[in-house]
Amino acid sequence: MSDSSLLLSIAILGGTGKEGKGLAYRWAKAGYHIHIGSRDSAKAQTAAKEVMELLGGEAIIEGLSNVEAARKANIAVLTVPYSAHRETVELVKAELKGKILVDVTVPLIPPKVSTVQMPAAGSAAQEARQIVGEEVQVCAAFQNISHEHLLDSRSDECDVLVTGTSKEARNEVIKLVDATGLRGWDAGPLENSVVVEGLTSVLIGINKKYGSTHSGIKITGVSR
Amino acid sequence: MSDSSLLLSIAILGGTGKEGKGLAYRWAKAGYHIHIGSRDSAKAQTAAKEVMELLGGEAIIEGLSNVEAARKANIAVLTVPYSAHRETVELVKAELKGKILVDVTVPLIPPKVSTVQMPAAGSAAQEARQIVGEEVQVCAAFQNISHEHLLDSRSDECDVLVTGTSKEARNEVIKLVDATGLRGWDAGPLENSVVVEGLTSVLIGINKKYGSTHSGIKITGVSR
Secondary structure (H helix, E strand, O other), X not given: OOHHHHHOEEXXXXXXXXXXXXXXXXXXXXXXXXXXXEOOHHHHHHHHHXXXXXXXXXXXXXXXXXXXXXHHOOEEEEOOOHHHHHHHHHHHHHHOOOOEEXXXXXXXXXXXXXXXXXXXXXXXXXXXXXXXXXXXXXXEOOOOOXXXXXXXXXXXXXXXXXXXXXXXXXXXXXXXXXXXXXOEEEEEEHHHHHHHHHHHHHHHHHHHHHOOOOOEEEEEOOOO | OOHHHHHOEEEEEOOOOXXXXXXHXXXXXXXXXXXXXXXXXXXXXXXXXXXXXXXXOOOOEEEEEHHHHHHHOOXXXXXXXXXXXXXXXXXXXXXXXXXXXXXXXXXXOOOOOOOXXXXXXXXXXXXXXXXXXXXXXXXXXXXXXXXXXXXXXXXXXXXXXXXXXXXXXXXXXXXXHHHOOOOEEEEEEHHHHHHHHHHHHHHHHHHHHHOOOOOEEEEEOOOO
């Protein structure tokens, strides 16, 4: 358990999917206190129980409504499908003041999920920022990770690009990335989230064309 | 020399910079006939001579005006700074009908070169497409390559994402990428060029923050 994990508890909003449970698993394993949030708190409790069992009961994970999870945590991570993005951010925004929101959302619009299609705000993360306002630091991360593999070790092949509204917030999120066992990089201001969100569509296309389920990216030519 | 190099000659428009000369070097070495274009054809001739000397005279490289280079070649590669992008595309568009234009331009707007700032068209490549119209296939590639290293082997650490207006055009350009010794990937329709152009700003920021001159990306978790 790192020092920062003593200070932080993490809400995973819409955390009952593969992505949310995978992140919950990695962070709970690293010693963070996890609040899984869902529209349906019974589903959140079931997800919490599942992750707890994977960890042999050695973790602090609870299932709650999205609002309660956002209220209890220091950092909220948003893992909802794009169709539920606006509604969920509106719902929890009052609970996020002074905190960091980490947006994992990719604005995929079926059926053309391998074509980049960004909202008017520029990206899902910038849309979230418009909703929560300046009292919440917004970062974006984890959009390119193959969620299938967060419960095993294969996703370690993919680096995580972290954008956000301040360097300080990005540094906090990079610590959280590192705690999952992945490698996080400071990818600059939130405007740059269009690149990272859009890269997911590129990777979906590459998966389809070249026959994979878990293409990703690594940053080369530099070390940290 | 591959079969396709017997068929293709390549214009490198604005080809007197590091980037253009580096690409000329790689392709001439692979056996392609190269037309280096510039606003100033004397400068183009000097650049052609420099690259020819690096190759010990074993190459076909000539220096021309941008218009003449575009006229003579089957494929035109555009390596101008963004400030000269529109003007150059307008100048050569009549010569490009039925051909492929490969746009290498990144819309960097100083001083914030590590912040993604796309033109109204969505990306530089989409802007080029608006200018040349439907009679020209437009692809975009090589935006993330460290130009310093095209004249040596270190840039091989970076993969090349190829977007474009048709799968056929992208496949042609992927062959050209492979001929440079780099690895090209089909990154989907031209709309996805925002990701690849924007990634350059992310990499410039990573270079600055983590102390490198040649960060890049590799696609992982999939083979081709």
